[in-house]
Amino acid sequence: MPSRLRSALLSLSLTAGLLGTAASAEAAPATALTCRGAGIDPAAQLHYRTETLIKAPPGAVWKLHTDVARWPAWQPAVTGAQRLDPGPLRPGSRFRWTTPAPPTPTTPATTLVITSKVEQLRPGRCVRWTGPAIGDGLRIDRGVHVWTFTPVPGGVLVRTEESWTGAQIETDPATALRYLAPGLDAWLADLKTTAEAR
Numbered sequence: 001m002p003s004r005l006r007s008a009l010l011s012l013s014l015t016a017g018l019l020g021t022a023a024s025a026e027a028a029p030a031t032a033l034t035c036r037g038a039g040i041d042p043a044a045q046l047h048y049r050t051e052t053l054i055k056a057p058p059g060a061v062w063k064l065h066t067d068v069a070r071w072p073a074w075q076p077a078v079t080g081a082q083r084l085d086p087g088p089l090r091p092g093s094r095f096r097w098t099t100p101a102p103p104t105p106t107t108p109a110t111t112l113v114i115t116s117k118v119e120q121l122r123p124g125r126c127v128r129w130t131g132p133a134i135g136d137g138l139r140i141d142r143g144v145h146v147w148t149f150t151p152v153p154g155g156v157l158v159r160t161e162e163s164w165t166g167a168q169i170e171t172d173p174a175t176a177l178r179y180l181a182p183g184l185d186a187w188l189a190d191l192k193t194t195a196e197a198r
Helices: 003-011 058-066 068-074 173-197
Strands: 021-023 046-054 080-083 094-101 110-122 126-135 138-152 155-165
Touching (some): 046 173, 058 068, 058 155, 058 173, 068 080, 068 094, 068 173, 110 138
Antiparallel strands (some): 046 155, 080 094, 094 110, 110 126, 126 138
């Protein structure tokens, strides 16, 4: 997949923010991913879940993924990222990141500005953040993103699930899912490639 297209697809995977199924809320997996008991928005029309096995030390994968300020170094679709508070990532931590969003039949190309807040975190095991994504002509009112990291022989199984809500994106869920699903898949692929190369 060309880098620019891949970046555009990843760009809409936000909070915002990531198992192979995209479906309506009614068809959501019976066991949603959770971090400290909290998962995605169960009422969201738009959600996707994916996973990958990364053959790298679990601690190294966790550190790479939670070093938000360095996301642009290994995720082509993240054009900027900054922590809004000092110290280790923890509940209450906030970060802002930007990513290009390609045009769709109903929205122009834009840069999304995503402000995420960590709601739940268990070091080395899971993180859940929420936040809006706002660009010129495009708005996702609330993204909820859950990541889990399960040590397995030879590496770590990384699972992610994300939901989006908002009047604008809910008017055309099929288009929104066409960007959410490949975006999360690309995020995991970049995480895997980077972690396994270290």
